[in-house]
Amino acid sequence: KAGVTQTPRYLIKTRGQQVTLSCSPISGHRSVSWYQQTPGQGLQFLFEYFSETQRNKGNFPGRFSGRQFSNSRSEMNVSTLELGDSALYLCASSRATGNTIYFGEGSWLTVV
Amino acid sequence: AQKITQTQPGMFVQEKEAVTLDCTYDTSDQSYGLFWYKQPSSGEMIFLIYQGSYDEQNATEGRYSLNFQKARKSANLVISASQLGDSAMYFCAMREGSLRYNQGGKLIFGQGTELSVKP
Numbered sequence: 066k067a068g069v070t071q072t073p074r075y076l077i078k079t080r081g082q083q084v085t086l087s088c089s090p091i092s093g094h095r096s097v098s099w100y101q102q103t104p105g106q107g108l109q110f111l112f113e114y115f116s117e118t119q120r121n122k123g124n125f126p127g128r129f130s131g132r133q134f135s136n137s138r139s140e141m142n143v144s145t146l147e148l149g150d151s152a153l154y155l156c157a158s159s160r161a162t163g164n165t166i167y168f169g170e171g172s173w174l175t176v177v
Numbered sequence: 178a179q180k181i182t183q184t185q186p187g188m189f190v191q192e193k194e195a196v197t198l199d200c201t202y203d204t205s206d207q208s209y210g211l212f213w214y215k216q217p218s219s220g221e222m223i224f225l226i227y228q229g230s231y232d233e234q235n236a237t238e239g240r241y242s243l244n245f246q247k248a249r250k251s252a253n254l255v256i257s258a259s260q261l262g263d264s265a266m267y268f269c270a271m272r273e274g275s276l277r278y279n280q281g282g283k284l285i286f287g288q289g290t291e292l293s294v295k296p
Binding site: 096098100107108110113115120121123153155157159164165166167168169170171173 | 210212214219220221222223224227229268270272282283284285286287288289
């Protein structure tokens with residue numbers, strides 16, 4: 066059974082650029098969540114999508130956005146990148162009412 | 178406000194010994210779930226174990242067990258017979274809301290405990 070797949074794994078961007086990260090959840094999982102992990106702030110919730118609708122949103126600026134497609138795959142976008150956006154971005158998937166939430170390997174973003 | 182506290186930034190354990198990683202939580206919700214994850218240096222968050230607030234028995238998954246003390250709001254992870262491959266960061270996390278209904282998958286994480294297993 067395939068796990069949560071995130072692409073790309075590593076990327077380097079320049080300040081001011083925008084980036085799109087992709088997440089394919091485990092088959093049958095309809096909930097996809099995104100988290101940002103930095104050494105200073107730890108793991109912080111960005112947003113969650115369920116059935117193509119944003120169900121929860123964390124406390125991040127509007128530069129961070131996401132969407133979910135009909136096949137449950139999700140993308141997150143960060144526009145006008147800042148140095149502080151350098152982080153590991155983790156995607157998680159779960160069933161609608163599941164008691165297990167599985168994460169992908171993450172996308173390491175470096176902004177220079 | 179919901180909060181997870183892990184008071185041990187780093188811990189050492191001898192190979193083959195048991196170790197307990199502490200986690201306390203704060204929530205006003207009656208229904209919630211508690212999770213433990215392992216994160217090796219590669220970055221992947223590996224699900225270890227789950228405990229629901231209404232579960233009367235402590236959860237166990239192989240060498241992992243969760244010591245759930247609801248009145249004290251603690252959910253400590255116990256790893257038995259530590260192995261060198263257990264060296265990693267360990268995170269405790271909480272999800273509020275009923276798990277029988279569509280309450281969302283938002284997790285609140287603690288700051289983590291770095292476990293080092295000595296040969």
